Amino acid sequence: MDIRTRLISTAEQLFDRHGFTATGMDRLTKGAGISSRTLYKHTGSKxxxxxxxxxxxxxxxxxxxxxxxxxxxxxxxxxxxxxEGSRGCLFLRAWGETGGDIPEIAATIMEHKRRLRERVNEIVAAEIGYRDDELAEEIVILFEGATHTAIYRGTAGVASARRAARYLMTVERKA
Known part of the structure; x- marks a missing residue:
């Protein structure tokens, strides 16, 4: 595994477990087995x-x-x-810790959420035969809610969201 891959993997584990703010540079460099100079060389900044x-x-x-x-x-x-564990969406946790005030992080989060919404739109359209943005948005909300509910309910929340999504997929809608 190259240094950058090892650094990103280690940082993901630490950020996921301890949070972005609580994970200091010392912990990151020690965990990845690299110097702070190497960390900055590969990522530029925290x-x-x-x-x-x-x-x-x-x-x-x-x-x-x-x-x-x-x-x-x-x-x-x-x-x-x-x-991966049930600690909630790492993207929304990053938003919560940064307040959406760090442009490169906010842009990364928004792009991920855009891709997720588009993926759900594609799945819904393939399944029902036409694009239904409202239905896809409802599925995304269930999906996001299930991700966060899993923090304290485990995968039982996902099962409930899955049943609700199944129902929504059967409701007759206008094309």
Whole structure:
């Protein structure tokens, strides 16, 4: 594993477990087994590292969500939470810690959420045969809510959201 990959992987684990603010540079360099000079060489700043971590996590997350139905979307979310842990959306946690005030982090978060909404739109359209932005938005809200509910309910919240999504997919709508 190259240095940048090791750094991003270590930082993701530390940020996810302890938060962005509470994870200092000393902890990051020690965890990755690198010097602070090497850290800055590969990411430029802590904010650059945060954005790199979020980009990598988002890439992995969306690859996990490469499914063909809304039902499978929630199954994939459950699998993700079992594998990665149920500590809530790292993107929204980053937004909460930064207040959306750091442009490179805010842009990374907004782009990830845009991609997630578009992915859900694609899945919904493929399943019902036409694009329905309102229905897709409802599914996204259930999906995001299930992600956060998993913090204290585990995957039971995902199962409830999955049932609600299944119902929404059967409601007759105007094309």
């Amino acid at each position: 904010h650059g590292l945060m954005a790199a971590v979020l980009n990598e996590r988002g890439r992995r997350f969306l690859r996990q969500m490469d499914v063909d139905s809304v039902d499978e979307l929630f199954v994939s979310l459950e699998t993700w939470l079992v594998q």
